[in-house]
Amino acid sequence: MEGIDAVRRNKTAIEAILCADYGLILNKIDEKKLITRREYNNLKSIVGEDVWGYVVALLDKLLNKGDDTCRAFLDLLQTDDDIKCTFPELRNLQMSNTSLLTKPVQASSDDGSGSQPTGLCVIINNETFIYEKKRTGTNKDAESLAEVFSWLGFRVLCCNDQTQEQMQRALNCFAAPEHGDAFVCCILSHGRENAVLGIDGKPFSIKDIIRTFKATTQSTLTGKPKMFLFQACRGREEQQGVLQKYLQTDDHHSLSIPEEADFLVVMSTVEDYVSFRHPIDGSWFIQSLCQQLKEGCPRGDDMMTILQRMNDEVSQKEASSQPGRRKQMPEVRFTLRKGLFLSPK
Missing domain, CATH: 1.10.533 (Death Domain, Fas)
Structure with a gap:
């Protein structure tokens, strides 16, 4: 048997x-x-x-x-x-009780200040909903993400129009196998304060999504960077701009790691606010992120530098003919312990 x-x-x-x-x-x-x-x-x-x-x-x-x-x-x-x-x-995969098949070739890490990972990028792209408006323009975002992460050496898988249960089942599956030196999860959907929605309108907690990939002694992603990109609204309010009056500028190892270490979570907007998406050109957030990756990765910029530029670019966009009337500010939070560098393959 x-x-x-x-x-x-x-x-x-x-x-x-x-x-x-x-x-x-x-x-x-x-x-x-x-x-x-x-x-x-x-x-x-x-x-x-x-x-x-x-x-x-x-x-x-x-x-x-x-x-x-x-x-x-x-x-x-x-x-x-x-x-x-x-x-x-x-x-x-271990196909017999006595032998382990040869591991896939992975990109080597540098001297410890960062890594040059290759791995899996999963894109969950929810366009057509049962109870919500169709998210026109999201396919443009999915195509842009697939293009840029393929260019960066990631294997890209796209799951379209997922219910809450299907999203949960998919992420549980992806948390199990070996994927390389990094894992990227992009979720493009409708959302609310602390959750994204399946096409059935049921919420999937962002906290639960991230904790699916927390470090364990069995997880193949323990100690490796895990990046989550959420293009979704986090409320119904529209953010307004404020005129700037002042501008200031400022020129030993443990054997264990916290179970929620090595995460990078990027939200398209701060809590309580909507996230803007063009019905043809895609969202401000995803399109800016992909462009900044294309420009910054060949230069050897780390992800935090790239994301800071993305934040600045999105913050300058206007969704109204009246300046400052409708704005958007992405949010980045991380528990990375090392610099994260992505290089074109």
Whole structure:
């Protein structure tokens, strides 16, 4: 029963990884005749499921077909060139009780003052809601984020139109596998004071989202930077500008870390206020962030410098013909213990 046991032991991690390209893995399994043609057609056209549901149904089908099928499936994951190229994270899964597959190549760190990470970037892009207005322009933001983080060497996965339960399930899956030297989560949605909304209108607490990835002795992300970008309103008030009258300028190691260390959380706006988004060009926050990453990363700027420039750029924008009438101020908070540097690959 070694094949069944290996699939069950790695089931959550495999599901999270294969969600990146369900069509590819389904076709590969069909080519190897691990499922019948009827089973292939049924799995290809499940009604009422998102990509997570498709992958779960596929793995359950393979488990039900017995140990030989599971062994063949695991062999396919480890030997097929297309699969290895598309899902490099599979190499870090323990497929047997005695051996650990070779870990994926990761970017090296520098002398300790910072790191040059590569890893996974997850984009949850909620556009069409049941009870809220459609978030026109959000696809532009998702495309910009996918472009810039792919350019920075991240593997990018995009989950569209997620309910609160689907968002929670997705993030729980992504918290499990090895992703490289860093993890980025971008959530583009409607929001309220301390939560983002699923397309079903149910709130998902920002605190709960972040704590899904807190450091544990089992987590592969412990000690690694975890960046969260939230493009969402945090209230209904519109922020106004204030004329500046005065301007001042100011020219040993523990063996453990706090469980909430190494987080970088960037909110599109401060608490209680709306966040502006153009229906065609995307949001001020995401578009400015992507532009500042494109300009600052090749220069070797650290993330805090880049985010400070983004803050300044967004703060200067006007959403009204009357100066100072409708403004926006992003908010950055962090528990990073080292400098964070992202470099184009």
